[in-house]
Amino acid sequence: MRFTSRLLALLGGGTAAVHALSGRPSGLLRPSERRELLQDVVTFDNDSLIINGERLFIYSGEFHPFRLPVPSLWLDVFQKIKALGLNTVSFYLHWGLLEGKSGDFHAEGPLAFEPFIQAAQEAGIYLIARPGPYINAEATGGGFPGWLQRIEGKLRTNATDFLDATNNYMANVGAVIAKYQITNGGPIILVQVENEYTEAVSGVVFPNGYYMQYIEDQLHEAGIIVPLVNNDAGPEGNNAPGTGIGEVDIYRAIAYNRYSDSYPLGFDCANPATWPSGSIPTAFRQDHLKDSPDTPYLINEFQAGSFDPPGGVGFEKCADLLNMEFERVFYKNNYAAGVTLFSLYMIFGGTNWGNIGHPGGYTSYDYGAAIKENRAVDREKYSELKLEANFLKVSPGYLTAVAATNYTVGVYNTNSDIVTTPVLGSNGSFFVVRHADYTSEASSNYTLNLPTSAGDISIPQLGGSLTLNGRDSKVHVTDYPVGSSKLLYSTAEIFTWQTVANETVLVVYGGPNELHELAVVGSATGSIVEGDGITFQSQNGSTVAQWTTSTTRRIVQIGGLYIYILDRNSAYNYWAPELGSGAIIVNGPYLVRNASVDGSTLSLSADFNKTTTIEVIGVPSGVTSLQVNGQTLNASANAQGSWTASIAYSPPTLDVPDLSTATWYTIDSLPEITAAYDDSLWPNANHTNTSNPIGSPLKTPVSLYGSDYGFNTGSLLFRGHFTASDATASTLYLSTQGGEAYAASVWLNDTLIGSWAGNSVAASYNQNLTLPALTADAAYVFTILIDNMGLDENYDVGADEAKDPRGILDYTFASDITWKITGNFGGEDYADRLRGPLNEGALFIERQGYHQPDPPLSAFTTGTSPFEGLSAAGVAYYVTNFTLALPSDEWDIPLSLVFTNSSSSTVAATAPYRSLIYVNGYQFGRYTSNVGPQTEFPIPEGVLNYNGENWLGVTLWALDSDGASVPALNWTIGATPAWTGREPVTAVEQPAWTERVGAY
């Protein structure tokens, strides 16, 4: 079989873990067995992934290196993911950012991704690599480089020119991924082929296994031997094992109810308290068994936030829609379906800096994720996720338990408003309870009737009833091993358990004032160690404890088991960092990154955003001192032998510059409209045909598409020279395209003849522009500025939407026009190698490189600021420099730039304008005053120098003839500063301005 022979051809590479399955026809091998021909480090069966012989719940979150261009901050995010109890991160790579010119792969500085992989490894995180070549990802072109607009063949098919175009990128990223596979000691355990290869327009052969196979062959040829997975965005079974050419090793079989992929609550953040009905997946298990019964149940992307479009409501509302209640009800519904490889999209969203976003979004890619764009972890959904992930981490019995194919009413519980899905195992069983109407906000009482090793038991045994409060879901366990003890059942949910310092500590929690009960198998008597209000009784060969949840902690001892009984909000303060092969439990800090023992010292790396009493439960034997972030604490042992210590929160005074009083230097960034301007160095727009099949045939005498001239990113500028044929030619019909929320302005010589200020939906716009009276036979020039909000994604195969041109689609005018065009200086031979191919657009100051640090201020004037602005349509650039001296080695201080409008609305009441924000040469914001919604732009440390000089540049494109000004813009501290255990941040390289030879 072609697959196996190709794999066998790879075996010459000296893979240590090769198993020869001699004599067996390869066609009879299951996918897992075929893969084991190459390596036995990552294997799987229909239950779970097995790594180095150990079954693991792969709990993953998505995090993109290209959305945080500060490599020294990657470890910080990985540690925050690890602290949740997650063990894996899934990441895309962006082809267009790494190969801005065909054949020129460049992945260095902020674009490097090897340090991302190394940081994951340092944090103890596995990786799922998703290099595309197509990623979607709300990224420009869906990850495709703009030069693919000049490819004749259909994208994402086996068209030869498209396949050829992928070779260089795939060989380069494939080699790095191969190098860091777990089989070579690296963290990469799985590699995803393509992404969301699920839908096509009619008339295209789909799915085309030859295309998928081509990508798989590229990965194999690069030396990748770990299992290949896909991400089918619907239960189509595309490329599932057994489908023949192009099949993957592990299929991602996901049912969708409302939306493709698995984004059940959708993307309408406007009404975050409203859960649409009919959205909870109920067929996940059946679909998985239909599509891919021999592989473990993988969900490569499950909703963990939402994107938000231009003119949207902002990501805080998305975080509200996809909040802790959503996590409880919907994530637990997935556990009920037996998922064992589960990845959340996104766990950290980051920023669409430097034009990497698509037109359907804006600069922030916060996504309403558990970790905010400014890296703060103060959303409640972060804490809820920590409870769930830690539970699965200590529940190996779940991995081999068998999920029911559907929920039941009336079998395991009494109240028909509540449904229960059993996941039955020999090493613990799991009963997932939710409201039948999952949108219900009712409080419903119920009792359970659960099968246990002591027979069917009606719970609670000691009287009373359980309660499900509104949008909640619970996992009740039976016959659940906890160290050398066993829970016959627990209605309280488990955060973690650890055998620490020779005793087993179990931490359980419940919602406010809920009745809970658990039973420990055996005859040991129960006693209260801390607190009161616990009832004990012997029943069915076990010791039963019952209580009502309170904000006061209780600790009980039953035999060798110490049970910490918490309410959910208190449980949020607990952490279970790994410690060698064991763990400790830490109560108190805002964040616990990791723990280690060196000799007699226990060291914690942790963050604090308020005065905190820290409690260490299960201090390892032999340890006599406690350090936090390198400081030795005065710890004392409490009655349980746990250590407590107090940490005072006293942030230093943090000085950030006041932009309202700053000295600004300004320069005209639209000199093109002045009479003296000379555009002789500009590229001629003279292609009489286009290479872009989507924009073909041309409606204009020459192509006026950016990509035909290598301009794929940022704004476009056109110069149209003509000689007036007569004095009556008074209208220019103009059709422009720049993607949703784009804008365009047109000048005749120095006079604005019209702007399209944009709205949230129009990707293109047709205008009839009335010209002033012309003088016959006189020479004129149009200057046309068109914003490009990024290239469209390419979701439906065959539509080739990533080729939708940017620029002028059509025009009508009485005189012949001779055109010139520019985008970023150099086009695909981009000027700023370090910041990459997408960071700059066509504006004069961008072409000259004045957005970089230390521009030639002799060319600037002082005395006007963005707050004074422009009194006529045009583009100005304002720059200021300032020094920061912030104590960033010990303090994590997220800074943001905030535009304040003159009205309380997010949309300016003042004349419309657009601003680009440049911080030390990195474009870190695209502000649209009249579309929004983003007004706060987080700027990460490392792009900002927290100890040194900084350059902030702001463009002002005034769209109205009366000009515009920025009402207010200033720095703000975007989260409570934390005394931090993170590694010091190294600023990313910030090349300063140097004269650009040939710049115009």
Ligand SMILES: *[C@@H]1O[C@H](CO)[C@@H](O)[C@H](O)[C@H]1NC(C)=O
């Ligand atoms: C390309 O795909 C088509 C199906 O669309 C298939 O018939 C053809 O053989 C493939 N060509 C190659 C070279 O793989």
